[in-house]
Amino acid sequence: MKSAPFKYYVPSEIDEALELLYQLGDEAKILAGGQSLVPMLNYRLLSPANLLDINRVSELKRYSLTDEGLKIGAGVRQREIELSPEIELAFPVLHQALTNVAHVQIRNRGTICGSLAHADSAAELPSVMVALGAQMVIRSGVGVRAVKAEEFFKFHLTSDLEPAEILTEVHVPKLPAKTVGAFEEVTRRKGDFALVGAALLGQWDANGQIQNCRIVCSGVAPVPLRLRFAEDIVNGTDLSDQVLVNVQQSVMDSLDPTEDIHTSSHYRKIVTGVVVRRGLSRLVDQRGAANGSR
Amino acid sequence: MAVDESRADPVEDKSWISVTINGSKQDYLVEQRLSLADFIRNQVGLKGTHLGCEHGSCGACTVIIDDRAVRSCLMFAVQSDGSSIETVEGLAIDGVLSPLQESFQANHALQCGFCTSGFLMSLVARLREGPIDTESEAREALSGNICRCTGYSGMVAAILEQSNSIQGIKENS
């Protein structure tokens, strides 16, 4: 099907975009990469009167990697971040997650911020940003505010954004030294939204024990789900096979995941246990590297 | 910003765009809700770009914009203003198939052919980034497009043949 008619605006300055958004209110939709929005327009699930295309706002097209961390503007495509060797080195977990987002052809258009604003509960990037402790920078005609990733996602397809606000940037703080990470997921077909995904981070201490472990799952709940009970089990351990078995069992016993057309709650629970265990064993693989030459 | 008079909207829901399609640059007046795919097919008249699903799942509509493969059903024509677009019609030169198309033909990489232009454009963009040496790389390169006929084996063979011959040319020169 084809999109219903809309009035098209294509500002080149951020202030112009915010002003337009303020005037048009909830009669307008922001068009970023269009990889989620345009399918909905074509299906006519949405038919906004106005479309505000932010692809020509040059200020939003920038990203920077500094001593403080990574800043990604709303115009930056997923593929740009995926292809940066410096970002792959600094945030391997982000790179791994990106290679699992849809297909190259989609990532060539889709933006990082668009995926976060869209807030699909099965998407990879929201859980990675929660694990990384990222901050969302949100602008409107009246000012700027920052929201922690952990508080930004409200429900499936619902974020903290108000209609007149633009998520202009996401900030990812620099990771502590010796941080190891992994992203794991189970998908039916390559490029599909995953049944379950897990972003994991942690640090090996001098005694060979994992500390500050973060485990955040996608696809399990309406928002990225931080498995604090599982983090408590693994922190301070050597992630021995026995620990991994215990965590996997505890994940399966504790969760009550979403049921949908893709799979049952029961199967998803089993898959979550497996995905978490696999992610943790990838952290084990990196123990030597983290305590070695670096 | 100076307003270019020729570009001022004659009709509210239309805009002028200037695009380079397979090397030739032209201006078009497009309806704003027109998808890039429908623009290429119906306004430019290049019917080689196919539409399967119109929501981003199948890849039949893949074209190359400024060197990147994208779904033309998920872009509006108006968004392509100023860009360079390559479609399957740009691959053959004077009726002579490109080497990748030759390999497709030789390896039975198509049956009904509906998906073929999308696969070719995805692969052309991918092969510009570097060779595809293994079957798993070939399958990865194919993974963003769907074919309902071939079972993909012919395409894998065509890609590997193609990549080997590009390598061969480079090594011998």
Ligand SMILES: Cc1cc2nc3c(=O)[nH]c(=O)nc-3n(C[C@H](O)[C@H](O)[C@H](O)COP(=O)(O)OP(=O)(O)OC[C@H]3O[C@@H](n4cnc5c(N)ncnc54)[C@H](O)[C@@H]3O)c2cc1C
């Ligand atoms: C076939 C297919 C497979 C896919 N598979 C996956 C997958 O496996 N995993 C995955 O995570 N995603 C997947 N996606 C979705 C894809 O990642 C989208 O690119 C992403 O979800 C949206 O980013 P976008 O820039 O395209 O945003 P758009 O589609 O332009 O916008 C999405 C929504 O966010 C709003 N929005 C966008 N940017 C902003 C902003 N800066 N501020 C405020 N609001 C904004 C829009 O108004 C809209 O409501 C898939 C898509 C397709 C078509």
Ligand code: FES
């Ligand atoms: S027609 Fe565009 S992806 Fe199917």
Ligand code: FES
């Ligand atoms: S050849 Fe028929 S769909 Fe691919």
